[in-house]
Amino acid sequence: MADRKTPKFNRDKTAFENMSDIWKSKAKTYFVRFDANSDGIHERKDYEAIIERLINHMKTHGIEPTKQQIERFNHTFIDTVWCESVAGGHDTGYDRKITMEEFCNNIAEHMIPNIEFCTGVTLQFASHIFDAIDLNRDNVLSLKEYSAFLGMLDVDEEHAKIAFLSINKGTGDTISREEFCNAYSDFWMNFEEGGIGENVLGPIVRW
Ligand SMILES: [Ca+2]
Numbered sequence: 001m002a003d004r005k006t007p008k009f010n011r012d013k014t015a016f017e018n019m020s021d022i023w024k025s026k027a028k029t030y031f032v033r034f035d036a037n038s039d040g041i042h043e044r045k046d047y048e049a050i051i052e053r054l055i056n057h058m059k060t061h062g063i064e065p066t067k068q069q070i071e072r073f074n075h076t077f078i079d080t081v082w083c084e085s086v087a088g089g090h091d092t093g094y095d096r097k098i099t100m101e102e103f104c105n106n107i108a109e110h111m112i113p114n115i116e117f118c119t120g121v122t123l124q125f126a127s128h129i130f131d132a133i134d135l136n137r138d139n140v141l142s143l144k145e146y147s148a149f150l151g152m153l154d155v156d157e158e159h160a161k162i163a164f165l166s167i168n169k170g171t172g173d174t175i176s177r178e179e180f181c182n183a184y185s186d187f188w189m190n191f192e193e194g195g196i197g198e199n200v201l202g203p204i205v206r207w
């Protein structure tokens with residue numbers, strides 16, 4: 001990711017103020033999609049609800065998640081995303097409430113000094129999601145599988161199709177693991193407009 005421009009950090013501004021407009025909008029998009037109960041606040045229980053949705057999604061399609069897979073979901077969504085990034089590494093219990101502004105600032109603060117580490121985390125996160133949404137286990141994502149995933153995040157089919165086509169850069173009508181992971185990483189780690197992962201979670205919600 002060395003070719004990507006990382007914002008120069010101005011110490012007089014908040015981490016969020018240092019980020020580009022497109023990054024802020026992508027962060028807002030993520031906030032909206034992963035606000036499981038749509039109350040405008042991120043809490044530990046939103047992340048637990050998303051894990052439950054993923055597990056139920058797999059079970060509905062005849063896949064019993066392994067113990068290791070459930071541990072991975074918990075580690076990724078709760079320990080890494082909720083505790084370290086969203087809640088900023090302190091007070092990570094059930095009473096903690098994070099507004100959209102706090103969310104974006106906490107993520108920016110966590111990311112700016114740890115670009116390489118965070119790129120690794122986003123790739124890993126994407127790979128775990130891929131395992132949960134590749135329902136027929138053929139190691140590629142069909143439009144149907146991708147629409148079902150975005151449906152879990154309340155994105156309609158029409159926009160899921162746009163997202164799918166934007167990620168599918170290769171030939172054929174499926175998304176490879178590499179394409180999905182690169183697009184997801186681009187969503188978070190690219191600070192410029194027009195990245196390959198801009199629509200990975202459906203239409204961008206602008207500020
Ligand atoms: Ca919520």
Ligand SMILES: [Ca+2]
Nearest residue numbers: 134138140141
């Ligand atoms: Ca598949």
